[in-house]
Amino acid sequence: MNIVLTGFMASGKTVIARAIAEKYGYRFVDTDDMVADAAGRSINKIFECDGETVFRQMEREAIERASKLDGCVISTGGGVPLDKRNMTALRKRGVVVNLAPAFDVIAARIERAAATRPLLRDQSIEDIKKRFEARKLFYDDCDIRIKITDDKTPAQYAEEIVLICEKRYGMHE
Numbered sequence: 001m002n003i004v005l006t007g008f009m010a011s012g013k014t015v016i017a018r019a020i021a022e023k024y025g026y027r028f029v030d031t032d033d034m035v036a037d038a039a040g041r042s043i044n045k046i047f048e049c050d051g052e053t054v055f056r057q058m059e060r061e062a063i064e065r066a067s068k069l070d071g072c073v074i075s076t077g078g079g080v081p082l083d084k085r086n087m088t089a090l091r092k093r094g095v096v097v098n099l100a101p102a103f104d105v106i107a108a109r110i111e112r113a114a115a116t117r118p119l120l121r122d123q124s125i126e127d128i129k130k131r132f133e134a135r136k137l138f139y140d141d142c143d144i145r146i147k148i149t150d151d152k153t154p155a156q157y158a159e160e161i162v163l164i165c166e167k168r169y170g171m172h173e
Ligand code: S3P
Pocket: 007, 008, 009, 010, 013, 032, 043, 076, 077, 078, 079, 080, 116, 117, 118, 119
């Protein structure tokens, strides 16, 4: 079984997934890395040269590959739940954990996060908030929801997530 992390950009998926991998022996997989590796260029470049539609298609293919893995913690790109087929594939062998910060938490991280995220670059805070609100419905497609604040460390979230997965789903690596 896999642990699949979903959530808005800068909600902490990658750092928390890395903490789960380090402490609990799951293999770390990041779907953005899979896309960038397959394309041979960065996410920024893919958006710039080919556009979002091509990126989403590549993301779909990466998700199909990721969903066949086992024993992994899979950090997904923030837009993965927009396509229902992605979630159906990931669910076959995965417990879906949604990381859910309030918008304030995201807002405080935006400046740093924008460097590698085309959908945050040159956007007004109002537009980012609109996207954040519009995404909520898609992030509801999850098995577990974890409220994210700045008060806990990635290691603490990792422990919380793994404990719930073990208790509720009997998962063990
Ligand atoms: C996106 C999120 C990004 C990346 C791409 C699009 C989105 O991943 O997949 O820039 O649509 O929310 P992170 O959530 O890891 O930043």
